[in-house]
Amino acid sequence: MTKQKGFSNKEVAELLRNVATTYLLQSKAPINRFRIMAYENAASTAEHLTRELKDIWEEGKLREVPTIGESIAANLEELFKTGRSSYFEKILKRVPSSVFVLMKIPGMGPKKSYRLVKEFHLNNPNTAIADLKKIAKAGKIAVLENFGEKSQSDIIESIERYEAHKHRDDRMPLPYAHALAEKIIRYLLEHPRVKRVDALGSLRRKVATVGDIDLAAVVKEKYVKEVIEYFTRYSGKIAVDNAGRKKASIIVSPNIQVDLRLQKAASYGSMLQYFTGSKAHNINLREYALKKGLSLSEYGIRKLKDQNSKIKNIEKQKNIKTFSDEKTFYHYLGLQYIPPELREGTDEIIKASKNQIPKLLSIGDVKGDLHIHSSYDLKPSHDFGQNTYLEIVKKGFSLGYKYVGFTDHNPKITGLNSKEVVAVMKKRKDYIDKVFSTHPKRSCQYFIGLEVDILPDGLLALPEKAFAYVDFLIAAVHSSFGLNQKTMTKRVLRAMSYPKVKILGHPTGRLLGKREGYELNWAEIFSFAVQNDIALEINSWPQRLDLPDALVREGVRYGVKYAINSDAHRCRDMDGLYYGVSVARRGWLEKESVVNTWSYQKMKSWIAN
Template sequence: MKFSFLDLPIWPGILKRTMAIYSNKAIAQLLREVATAYSLTGANRFRTIAYQRAADVIEQLSQELYDLYRDGRDLSTVTGVGVALAGHLKNLFEGSKDDYLHAQRGLIPVTVYELMKLPGVGPKNAYKLAITFNLTNLDTAIDDLEKHAVAGQIAVLEGFGKKSEADIIEAIRVHRERKNLPERVLLHKAHHEAELIRSYLLKHAKITHVEALGSLRRWEQTIGDIDLIAVCPEEASEDVIDYFTKYPSTMSIDSTGPKKGAIITTKGMRVDLRTVRGDEVGAMLQYFTGSKEHNIRLREYGLKKGYSLNEWGIKDVKTGEVKTFATEEDFYGFLGLQYIPPELRQGKNEIALAQKRQIPTLVTLEDIKGDFHMHSSYEIESSHDIGADDAVEMLIIAEKLGYDYIAFADHNPSVGNHSEAEIVTIMKNRFNFYREVTKKNRGCHSLISLEVDIQPDGSLALPEAAFKYVDFLVVSIHSSFSQSKEDMTKRILKALSYPKVKIMGHPTGRMIGKRDSIDADWDAIFTHCVKHQIAMEINASPERLDLPELLVRRAADTGCHFSIDTDSHAAAHLPSMLYGVSVARRAGLTKDRIINAWRLETVKKFLLE
C-alpha cells in the first residue's frame, strides 16, 4: 500500500513537520540541489537551467505549492513547473518510492550540498573537496573540512592554493556566525503574509483599519515577528481576537487576551495582533512602530517639553492629563514636529529635521514611471538564467502597472561558448527582435539594454562591436566577489569607463543572509558616476535590496542619481518595485534623484546622450 501524507490525521506536530518538509523554500532548495547534481554529472545544460528557474519561481510563489497540491490544483499550470516536474512533485508529495527528485539529488554525495552552504564555495569545489577528503558524514562535513584546511591540506590541491584555503577557513567562520543569528525572514515574505492576514481581518464587520507595526512598517530588509494593529470599538475587541485566531492558515495559537493575541502561521511566522480604539490609534501606531532608538530620542525630546509619551497618548507631567490622538500626524504635531515617515524613524537626525520642518518628501511607488532592468525569455545563449516570460507578457504587466517605459536587460551571451563574431550576430538578432516587439506594443515605450558581466580584470563580457545593438548598458558583478578592495575598485572603475554604460546593477553583489557585499572604495566609484552621468541601481529583488540604504545615503551625498529596478526574471516579479522604493525611502531619497521617476524625454537624455 502506497503511503501518503494525505492519509495522516492532521495533528499539529505532523502538520508542522509536513509544512517544513514541503514548504516552498524546502522544495526550491531540493530543485537547486537536483540542478547541482545535473551540472556536476554532465546532464543537459538546459535541464539544469530549467530546474534552477523553477526553484526561483517556486520560492517566490504567493501560495505554498503543497497547499495547491492538497487542493487538487494541476501543478503543471504553475509558472515554471512543466508537466514532467509536476509529476515528480506529485510523487514527492505522495511519498512514492519512485521519488525521482531525491534519486537525482543522490547522484552526488549529499555532503556536497552541505559544503555549498559556505559563502563562496561553488558546486565544483564542494564536489572536489568532498571526494578528495572522503567527506561522507553530513553532520561533521564542515568540521572535518576545517581540520583539513587548518592542516594546510587544501592549499596543495590543484586549483586551490593558500588564498583559497584561507578563504574557506573564513567562510566556515562566517557560516557558523550566521547559524547562531536569530531566525528572521526576508521583507517580502513577511509583507506578503501580513497582507494576507490584513485582508482576512478586514472582512470582520467591526474592524475599520489594519496596519503593520515594528520593523515591517519601517520596511527593514529582514523581519522577525509580524506585528499588526486592528482598529475597532472597544466592546468588539475580544470578538476580533477570537476571529484572528481562526485565521485559516493558523498552525497554532500562541496566546490570547481581551485586546491582543498571537498565532503561528503554517509558514512558521509568529503574528501578534493588538486592538485599539480609533481615537487612540495615533499614539499606538507611533509607539509600536519604533524604532527603539527613535522612540528613546522622542521620549527625551518630549520630557524636555514636560510630556511623558507612551502607547496610549501624551501625558502632561505636571497635570497628569493624557491626550489621545487619532493620527500620528496629530501626535507629532502636538510635540511641534513635522510628521516623520516610519522609514526614517531610525534614531538619527530625523527629530532635528522635523523641528526645522525639513523632513524631505520621500519618493513613493506612484512616482515610478518605469523599470530599466528586466529579463525576458528571449534565448540569448547566456551562461546565466533567462527570464520565464516573453517580452510581450512583460510589456503587458508593465502597462498594467502604469509604466511609461521599460528596458529589456537580458544577460550577455556567454563569452566562453561563442566567438566575438557570433556574439555580435546574436546581439543583432536580439536588437531586431525587440524592435519588432516595440513596433507592435506602443502602450509602453521600450528601450533595449543588456546586463553585462564585469569580468575580474574590469573588462566587459561583450565585444564593443556589439554595443551598437543596445541603447545603453547595465553592468554588474557576477563572479570573483572576494577581490581586494584595491583590485575591486580598479575593476569597477574600468568597467564604468566603457561607452554606453549608464547603470551599475546590484552594485555590492550581496545576497541577504547568503553572500556579503564586495569591498570597494565606494566614494571613488560614486564620484566617477556623478562625473560620467551613471546611475547606481537600487535593485528591488528582495534577496538583494542593493545598494543597501547606508551606501545609498553616501551616494546621494556625493551627488549620484539612482535607478530603482526589479531585475525581474518573470512578469510576476515586476510588482516587487515597492521593495526597492522602500530602500530609497529609508535612505531619504526624493523622486528627483531617481531617473525612473522622470518623464521619458528627460530620462532618455540621461541614458542616450
C-alpha cells in the same frame, strides 16, 4: 528525510538544488543536462515565490507555477503529503550528504565539495565542516592536485566566514513578509467589526528583512473578544501561541509568528506610533518629549508634573491626550510628521524639529522601469525572462509607465566568438525594431538595453562593436564576489568607464539571507558616478533590495542619481518595483534624485548623452 509539518520555500529550493547537484555529479550528458536545468529552474522559482509553495499546493495550483513540471510536481506532492519523497531520497543517496553541507560554505561548488568529501572521507554531515577546517589548518589540502596553498587558505577563510553567520536568525525578505501580512490583513478586514488594520514594526518601516509580523487593528471595546477569537481561527495558522484580552499570537507556515494588537479608534494613532518603532527612534522621541515635560505611551501623551513619577495603569489615566492618527501625535510634540521608513533613530527627530523632513518619493512618481528581462533568446549568460517584448510594453502601459527598458543578460562569452556576439546583438535590435515598427507614440515607449557582466578584471562581457545595437548598458557583477575592497572597486570603476554604461546594477551583489554584499570604496564609486552622470540602481528583486538604504542615503550627500528597477523576469514581477521605492524612501530619496521619474524625452536625452 524525516517527516515534517511543513516545508518552507527555502527548504524546498535547497532540496531541489541538491537533486540538481546529484545529477551534475553523476552526469551522463546529454541525458542529465535537461534534468539539471529543470531542477535548478524549479529551485529558483521556489526561492523567489512571494507565497509558500506548500500553500499553493494546498490550493491545487502547484502545476500552475512556472517551471514546476509534471514530474517535479508529482514528487513535491508526495513530499507535502507525507513529509518525504521516495524519488528524492533515491536520487540523493547517490551522493554523500556531506557534499551538500560543504556547499553551504561560500565558494564551495559541487565538484570541489565532492572531491574533498571523497578524499578525506568526510562522511558525517554533522561534523563535515569542522573536520574540513581541521584538515585545512593541518595543511593537507594544499598538497592535493589542483589545490595549493592559496586554495587551502581561501577554504579556511570561507569556513570562518560561514561559521560567523550561520547562527543568525532567519528573517524574511520584505516582499515575502509584506505578501503574507497582506493576506492576513485581508482576512481580518472581512470581519464586520474590524475597521482598519496596519502593519507594525520593521514591516511597516519597510526594513529589508522582517522577522515576526506585527499587526494592529481598530476595534471597539465591546467587540475585542469576538475579533481575537476570529483571528485565532485563521485557516493558515499552524498553532495559536497565545490569546489575551487585546492581543493574540498565532504561528503560520513555515513557523512565522504573527501578533495582533487591538485598540479603539480614539488612541489608535498613539499605538501605531509606539509599536512601529524603531526602538532607537522611540528612545530618542521619549527623551525629546521629556524635555518638554511630556510622557509618551501606546495610549497617548501625558503632561508630567513630576518627571520622576511613575504612572500606574496608564490606560485609565484621565489626563492622557489621545491621538487617532500619527500626524496629530507628532505635531503635538512640535514636530513635522516623520514617515515610518525614516524612524530609525538617526537624525530624523532633529530634522523634524526644523521642518526639514523631505517629501519622499512615492510609487506614483515613477514613470518607467529600465531593468526587465524578456524571453528573447540571445543566448544569454544567465537566465531568460518569460515574456515577450510586446507583453512587457503592454504591462508597462498598464502601470502607467511612459517607457520601459529591455535589458536581457548579455550573450554568453563561452562558445561564441566576438563576431558571433555582435551578430546576435544586431539580430536582436532588428527584431525589436520590426516588432514595434507600428508602435503608437501615445503608448509606452521602449529603450533597448542590456545587463552586462562585469568580468573579474573590470572588462565588460560584450565586444565594443556590439554597443552600437543598444541604447544603454547596465553593468553588474555576477561572479568573483570575494575580491578585496581595493580590487573590487578598481574592477567596478573600470566597468563604469565604458561608453553607454548608464546604470550600475545591484551595486553590492547581496542576496538577502544567502550572500553578503561585496565591499567597495563607496566614496570613489559615488564620486565617479556623479562625475560621469551614471545612476546607481536600487534593485527591487525580493532577495536583493540593493543598493541598501543606508548606502542610498550616503549617496544622496554626493548628489548621486538612482534608477529604481524591478529586475523583472516575468511581467507580474514588474509590480515589485514598489519595494525598490520602499528602499528609496528609507534612504531619504526625493523624486529629483531618481532618473526614472523623468519624462520620456528627458530620459531619452540622458541615455543619449
